[in-house]
Amino acid sequence: MKALISDIHSNLEALQAVLADIAQHSVEAIYCLGDVIGYGPNPRECLDRIMECDIVLLGNHDQAVLFDPMNFNPVAERATMWTRSQLDRPLPTRAAADSRWEYLSERPMKHREGDILLVHGSPRNPLNEYIFPEDIYHETKMRSIFAQVPRYQFQGHTHIPGIFTESLEFFSPDEIEYEYQLDGRKTLCNVGSVGQPRDTDNRACYVLLDGNTIRFRRVEYDLETTIAKIREIDELDNFLGERLRGGR
Numbered sequence: 001m002k003a004l005i006s007d008i009h010s011n012l013e014a015l016q017a018v019l020a021d022i023a024q025h026s027v028e029a030i031y032c033l034g035d036v037i038g039y040g041p042n043p044r045e046c047l048d049r050i051m052e053c054d055i056v057l058l059g060n061h062d063q064a065v066l067f068d069p070m071n072f073n074p075v076a077e078r079a080t081m082w083t084r085s086q087l088d089r090p091l092p093t094r095a096a097a098d099s100r101w102e103y104l105s106e107r108p109m110k111h112r113e114g115d116i117l118l119v120h121g122s123p124r125n126p127l128n129e130y131i132f133p134e135d136i137y138h139e140t141k142m143r144s145i146f147a148q149v150p151r152y153q154f155q156g157h158t159h160i161p162g163i164f165t166e167s168l169e170f171f172s173p174d175e176i177e178y179e180y181q182l183d184g185r186k187t188l189c190n191v192g193s194v195g196q197p198r199d200t201d202n203r204a205c206y207v208l209l210d211g212n213t214i215r216f217r218r219v220e221y222d223l224e225t226t227i228a229k230i231r232e233i234d235e236l237d238n239f240l241g242e243r244l245r246g247g248r
Ligand SMILES: [Fe+2]
Pocket: 007, 009, 035, 059, 061, 157, 158, 159
């Protein structure tokens, strides 16, 4: 069994809760689809844990911290610059800081394993393109995306979990009782977000893949601790904490 996680966004409490949930299952590999950092209060701590995962892709926020934020709103841009300053701190050593930067800079944008493609956003634009549930009504866009998918694709980026079928239907996890059987037809699965869910469910989200069975997991975590940490950091807008309560 594999665990697929994405969009941790420096939320250590959510990441720890998800890793504890993963440890309850016989998971042999953890794949992370990017956006380990950005927005939240614990970039170093999250990165240190994620560096132990088997595959870790680059997300747009990881890239923005490495290079420069492009097309970010002022709140996200400020959080990006603060995150960069935190990764520059030699904690606990200069070598530790250097190895985090080196690790980030080496992240791939895609990973293909048999008939499974992993991306942060989409195969057309792995870092930045969103595939939203309402895109099922954008037939041209979805046909073009499906044409680039070997059979199955797992992605993050929107922070909205669910299944997209090639017949252009979208199923949220609760509509399918948190479980979906892959049946050979092309399918996209958004694994949701660990650290900043935006589907109005404030629990951390990730996916277990066991053969052809996808299981969406929702994990409660101590979000008030995360919110309090964000409130203490001037460069992180309070909204970044407040939004965690409503999962939006
Ligand atoms: Fe993200």
